[in-house]
Amino acid sequence: MANSYIISGFGQGSQADLEDLLDENTILVQRTLRSGQSIHYNGNVVVLGDINPGAEIAATGNIIVMGALRGVVHAGAGGDENAVVMAFHLQPTQLRIANHITRPPDNEAVDPNHPEMARIKDGVVTIESFQTGGERQGKVT
Amino acid sequence: MGEIIVVTSGKGGVGKTTSTANIGTGLATLGHKVALIDTDIGLRNLDVVLGLENRIVFDIVDVVNGSCRLRQALIRDKRLEGLHLLPAAQTKDKTAVNPDQMRELCAELKKEFDYVIIDCPAGIEQGFRNAIAGAEKAVVVTTPEVSAVRDADRIIGLLEAADLREPKLIINRIRPKMVRQGEMMSIEDIIDILAVDLLGIIPEDEMIVITTNRGEAVVLDQNSRSGQAYRNIVRRILGEDVPIINLDEEDGFFKKLKRIIGIK
Ligand SMILES: Nc1ncnc2c1ncn2[C@@H]1O[C@H](COP(=O)(O)OP(=O)(O)OP(=O)(O)O)[C@@H](O)[C@H]1O
Numbered sequence: 334m335a336n337s338y339i340i341s342g343f344g345q346g347s348q349a350d351l352e353d354l355l356d357e358n359t360i361l362v363q364r365t366l367r368s369g370q371s372i373h374y375n376g377n378v379v380v381l382g383d384i385n386p387g388a389e390i391a392a393t394g395n396i397i398v399m400g401a402l403r404g405v406v407h408a409g410a411g412g413d414e415n416a417v418v419m420a421f422h423l424q425p426t427q428l429r430i431a432n433h434i435t436r437p438p439d440n441e442a443v444d445p446n447h448p449e450m451a452r453i454k455d456g457v458v459t460i461e462s463f464q465t466g467g468e469r470q471g472k473v474t
Numbered sequence: 475m476g477e478i479i480v481v482t483s484g485k486g487g488v489g490k491t492t493s494t495a496n497i498g499t500g501l502a503t504l505g506h507k508v509a510l511i512d513t514d515i516g517l518r519n520l521d522v523v524l525g526l527e528n529r530i531v532f533d534i535v536d537v538v539n540g541s542c543r544l545r546q547a548l549i550r551d552k553r554l555e556g557l558h559l560l561p562a563a564q565t566k567d568k569t570a571v572n573p574d575q576m577r578e579l580c581a582e583l584k585k586e587f588d589y590v591i592i593d594c595p596a597g598i599e600q601g602f603r604n605a606i607a608g609a610e611k612a613v614v615v616t617t618p619e620v621s622a623v624r625d626a627d628r629i630i631g632l633l634e635a636a637d638l639r640e641p642k643l644i645i646n647r648i649r650p651k652m653v654r655q656g657e658m659m660s661i662e663d664i665i666d667i668l669a670v671d672l673l674g675i676i677p678e679d680e681m682i683v684i685t686t687n688r689g690e691a692v693v694l695d696q697n698s699r700s701g702q703a704y705r706n707i708v709r710r711i712l713g714e715d716v717p718i719i720n721l722d723e724e725d726g727f728f729k730k731l732k733r734i735i736g737i738k
């Protein structure tokens with residue numbers, strides 16, 4: 334299946350140097366996504382930067398953010414319930430996996446200072462701390 | 475050949491016009507030749523803030539239409555030799571000028587002035603596109619509010635897309651007491667999200683309202699904190715390395731008192 338991706342809000346001609354196709358299923362985005370910018374990708378998305386409030390990523394696969402995730406993300410956008418979202422600071426405005434939609438509880442400012450991973454467990458989106466070197470590491474592929 | 479700087483924000487009312495007027499005035503007091511362009515067509519303000527409204531004969535739309543020459547539309551400031559204003563039109567709208575015309579206009583002004591400073595309207599539509607078209611550098615103004623910071627972030631993204639890289643940030647209307655009490659976003663909170671260089675911080679200051687209503691610039695007021703903050707910004711634009719003022723320190727009548735009576 335051919336991979337399609339739509340990246341918007343970056344202006345013209347800036348796509349090629351922004352992200353390289355890592356392999357057939359993953360793109361690497363080497364920049365921060367600012368408010369109003371979005372990435373829609375058929376596969377996995379790895380971001381070396383932040384996802385600011387007002388920015389958005391939708392991927393049919395996993396989403397990994399090596400920075401602060403403060404915007405809206407949708408992993409498993411094609412319906413894949415095994416998709417995960419991982420971030421160094423997981424503080425999304427809203428987080429979706431497949432058909433599940435979650436948001437942080439109101440009135441509760443959480444600032445996790447360690448990597449966390451969101452995935453569907455027993456039919457609900459759960460967030461757990463993500464230890465590099467731990468057993469769970471193998472899950473993110 | 476001068477430098478062309480656009481002052482922009484996304485959100486309205488955060489202090490673009492105030493900053494344009496004060497930076498321009500501050501540069502002119504130091505002997506630089508400055509042209510300010512008001513691109514907020516239909517909602518012009520910069521002339522009023524500078525107290526030059528009653529001198530307007532021609533405006534930016536007349537210039538790009540060819541109804542007058544650029545020189546005829548430029549208004550000389552009442553006090554400062556080197557300060558000039560190209561006013562916006564009040565009875566037209568943003569479509570009366572296009573980005574190509576702006577580029578041409580900026581190139582023209584750049585030949586004659588050391589600094590061309592463009593006051594951008596709020597929003598991200600044609601007024602914004604006009605304002606940034608001829609600019610070489612950008613200053614983004616925000617206030618310590620979530621919505622203003624969000625809009626600043628959007629603007630920074632759009633500036634980068636337009637190849638205006640590494641914009642500098644002014645954080646306006648800081649209230650140190652509220653920040654201390656955790657009721658207002660701090661400088662660190664804002665920089666954490668926007669990840670750009672800070673050009674300066676301006677405290678909330680009633681002297682801004684007072685001087686603005688008189689058609690004067692607070693940067694000329696030697697006693698106010700906001701005037702000092704704008705003078706520092708001007709020096710940073712000129713390439714000096716001026717530390718960001720610690721508003722807490724400045725705040726400190728009690729601090730002084732404590733020091734006098736020996737409590738640290
Ligand atoms: N630091 C400050 N302390 C107190 N008042 C301020 C400060 N900065 C700006 N103001 C006031 O806020 C109002 C809005 O400022 P200004 O007109 O500069 O904003 P603007 O971004 O140009 O607005 P617009 O988007 O409508 O063009 C003005 O009345 C101004 O006097």
Ligand SMILES: [Mg+2]
Nearest residue numbers: 490491514519
């Ligand atoms: Mg204004």
